[in-house]
Amino acid sequence: MGDTAPGDAATHVLGIDSGGSGVRVGVARTDVLGGSAGKPPSWSAPLTWSSSTPAAVGDRGIDAAGLLARVLPAARELLHEAGARRLGAVCVGAAGMATLGDDLRARLPDALADALGVRRLALAADAVTAYAGALGQRPGAVVAAGTGLIALGAVPEGSGGGPGGTEGVGSTGSASGTGGPGGASGTSGTGSASAVHGTGGPGGAHGPHGADAPAARPDARRATGGWRRADGWGHLLGDCGGGAWIGRAGLEAAMRAYDGRDGGSKPLLARLEAVFGPAAGLPGKLYPRPDRPAVLASFAPEVGRCASEDPVAEAILRAAARHVAEAAEAVCPRLESSEVALTGGLFRMGAPLLTPVREELAARLPGVRITEAAGDPLDGALCVAAALAADGLRLPRDPALLTVV
Numbered sequence: 542m543g544d545t546a547p548g549d550a551a552t553h554v555l556g557i558d559s560g561g562s563g564v565r566v567g568v569a570r571t572d573v574l575g576g577s578a579g580k581p582p583s584w585s586a587p588l589t590w591s592s593s594t595p596a597a598v599g600d601r602g603i604d605a606a607g608l609l610a611r612v613l614p615a616a617r618e619l620l621h622e623a624g625a626r627r628l629g630a631v632c633v634g635a636a637g638m639a640t641l642g643d644d645l646r647a648r649l650p651d652a653l654a655d656a657l658g659v660r661r662l663a664l665a666a667d668a669v670t671a672y673a674g675a676l677g678q679r680p681g682a683v684v685a686a687g688t689g690l691i692a693l694g695a696v697p698e699g700s701g702g703g704p705g706g707t708e709g710v711g712s713t714g715s716a717s718g719t720g721g722p723g724g725a726s727g728t729s730g731t732g733s734a735s736a737v738h739g740t741g742g743p744g745g746a747h748g749p750h751g752a753d754a755p756a757a758r759p760d761a762r763r764a765t766g767g768w769r770r771a772d773g774w775g776h777l778l779g780d781c782g783g784g785a786w787i788g789r790a791g792l793e794a795a796m797r798a799y800d801g802r803d804g805g806s807k808p809l810l811a812r813l814e815a816v817f818g819p820a821a822g823l824p825g826k827l828y829p830r831p832d833r834p835a836v837l838a839s840f841a842p843e844v845g846r847c848a849s850e851d852p853v854a855e856a857i858l859r860a861a862a863r864h865v866a867e868a869a870e871a872v873c874p875r876l877e878s879s880e881v882a883l884t885g886g887l888f889r890m891g892a893p894l895l896t897p898v899r900e901e902l903a904a905r906l907p908g909v910r911i912t913e914a915a916g917d918p919l920d921g922a923l924c925v926a927a928a929l930a931a932d933g934l935r936l937p938r939d940p941a942l943l944t945v946v
Contacts, residue, residue, distance in 0.1 A: 551629025551930050553620065555657070556587075556922030557612055558637040559603070560667055561688075563593040564630030565919045566612050568619040570627050571930055575755045587624050587923060588614035600640030605648035613656050620657075629930030630661035632922040634670030639941035650946045663925050663934070666942045667918055668693045668773065674921030675882035675914035678928060678935045682873035682880075683914070684865055686887035688838040691773030694824035697935040713881030713895075767937045769872040776834040782864030784887045786840030790857045791844035792837065796820060806853035812843040841887065848893040866901035873906055879904060 551571050558565040592611060597604040601695050620628065631653055635642060642664065650662050665673075671685040682694040702841060702887035740787060776785040791806075795813040799820040800806030808822060816839075817823050830836055847854035869881050881902060902911055916924070928934040929945065 547672055551627045553623055553627075554629050554923055554926035555620070555631045555659070555931050556670075556745045556919055556926055557597045557616075557631070557633045557635075558607060558667070558670060558919040558922055559594055559633070559919075560877035561636050563591060563595055564608070564611060565589060565591040566619060567919045567923050568616070568625065569923045569927070571927055578581050587919075588619045589919065590619060596635070598637070598641060599644075601644040603635055603637060603645055603782075605644040605652070608645070609649070609652050609656075615653075616657065628657050629736060630663070630926040631657070631659050632663040632665060632670070632926040632929065633673070633839045634665045634922045634925075636667040638664060638666040646944070646946070661926075662888075662946050663929050664944050664946065665925060667722050667924070668770070669768075669936065669943050670918040670921035670925065671884055672921065673924045673936065674812050674916035674918050675884045676880060677914075677924055679914065680874050680876050680879050681882065682869045682886060683882045684869050685887040686865065687836050687925055688784045688881070689776065689780035690786070690868065690885075690887075691780075692771040692868035692872045694769040694869075694874055696874045696876065697937065699714070699935055711796035714793075716756075722804070740867060748899070768808070768939050768942050769874075771868040771871040773836075776837065780834075782861040782868070784841040785834040785863070787831050787844050787857060787861050788840035790860070791822070791840050791847075791854065792855045794857065796823070806851055808847045808851040809854060811845065813840070816840065816843065838887075841933055842890060845890040845893040855910065856894075858894050862894060862897035862901045865898050866905045869902060870905045873909060874897065880910045880912045882912050882914045884917065 550736060553568055556567045556569070558567075567587040567589045596611075597607045599723065599846060600884060633645065633649060638645065646664055649664065653659055653662055663923040668683075668685060672683040675683045678697045679942050680696045682692055684692045685884055771780045771782060774780065775787075776783075780786055791809050792813060794804060794806040796805075797803070798807050798810040813820055813823065817826060827833060827836055828835050844854045844857055849855075865883075873879055873881060881894075883898065889896075902909070925934065925936065925943075930938075934945065938944065
């Protein structure tokens, strides 16, 4: 690529995904990507490289030098394998970009320009690349759930949004009492916060039902551009409905059964002992671990396996589904064209979680299409890079979430 004339058209783009589970690099052709047209990724599988070791974090946040030392050799090899003549753009999506990305922002632009000859670079939070991977550049909301949970909504440029200028999809109360933009919900049959013994936390209570709900008020924030975020505050302050949240609720129900307290679950107790050993020894195994959220999340699939026969496990998943839908409702723009996509490993649990999630979303966001995520965060990084290379990036710029340098 180094001897290619600057005027030649770009043939490929590069995406980098740095997350808690490792680092991935992908290369794809610019002529088979859908990013500039606002569509989700539509390429055949890009060439990829991956490492299960996450990027190191130091005093300046994510270590740019360490990340570059790993991804540049991989990028060069992939570009050579792809026969790339000219690299059009790069997008780096990283977990912690907003709070730990200072070193990346300071060093990556010059380093990538020197090493790869690329002058167009997007730096994005991993939630943004998850959004782009799921929906491309279409308006809507994406809920990304794994160990934690975050929802992100956007109205890309040219999507028809504007202050007060959107259609009121879901903005008035319906027969099911789903409430409006204020967020109060009267959805019946989902159980109360006490169904999982206080794990619902603040905001778990539901509001007035049906016709008794107060008149909805338009929320101009949902009609304008920019990103809207809900949750993603970590397992101590939020991530409600995520894997650690579900796992913790399941383990609490198991310990209640061990103690003989109300609300316990003997099936979950049996699964606890099968996975972790004697129940009384669980605190000693869990509390010293630095990866407590991941350990808690590892029990979420056990809750899913028990849900069909255990009402306590089923109630936990229904409460989790309510939290998922609440997060989506909080960020979803009120446009007729809005969609909601679910992405992340937690949803691989399947029907025990997805069925109540879809029910809650249908009740809270009537008229909004629930769609499958088209791709993952690496696909999203490639989508952003392709749009940037074609001068078609319409996703909102934000100092913490998406910058172009």
